[in-house]
Amino acid sequence: MSNALPAPIDVIPHRDPFLFLDEVTELDPGVSAKGFWVPGEDLPFFAGHFPGRPTLPGVLMAESIAQLGAYAVLHGESFAGKIPLFGGLDKAKFRRQVLPGDRLDLELTVTRLSARAGKASGRALVGGEVACSCDLMFVGVDV
Numbered sequence: 001m002s003n004a005l006p007a008p009i010d011v012i013p014h015r016d017p018f019l020f021l022d023e024v025t026e027l028d029p030g031v032s033a034k035g036f037w038v039p040g041e042d043l044p045f046f047a048g049h050f051p052g053r054p055t056l057p058g059v060l061m062a063e064s065i066a067q068l069g070a071y072a073v074l075h076g077e078s079f080a081g082k083i084p085l086f087g088g089l090d091k092a093k094f095r096r097q098v099l100p101g102d103r104l105d106l107e108l109t110v111t112r113l114s115a116r117a118g119k120a121s122g123r124a125l126v127g128g129e130v131a132c133s134c135d136l137m138f139v140g141v142d143v
């Protein structure tokens with residue numbers, strides 16, 4: 001019997017080309033989660049960000065953390081039948097360059113959750129070094 005968690009595509013509404021979460025490795029529903037994303041070299045934005053020095057855009061690091069948050073809250077009872085949408089982003093810090101093929105390890109803790117909205121804090125790390133940290137606010141809308 002496997003203890004594997006459902007694939008992100010089976011839980012969150014995001015789809016290619018805007019799915020930035022490969023796997024969730026730990027989950028406490030509605031409370032916290034860990035997972036990862038490996039941005040492939042073939043992603044089209046790398047060609048223009050930046051030619052000759054491809055770098056993962058910081059906003060996509062924050063988005064990958066938000067997608068992990070969506071996964072966590074959609075497993076809780078408060079957001080059943082809803083889609084979590086960004087309500088805000090605070091204290092975003094980008095600390096290191098992320099290259100195509102780097103594994104972005106993601107972690108998120110929900111700090112407040114009601115039936116309609118919530119807050120969370122998250123980080124994205126590469127090789128144990130923080131690449132991005134941020135606080136997220138989100139609202140739940142009916143599907």
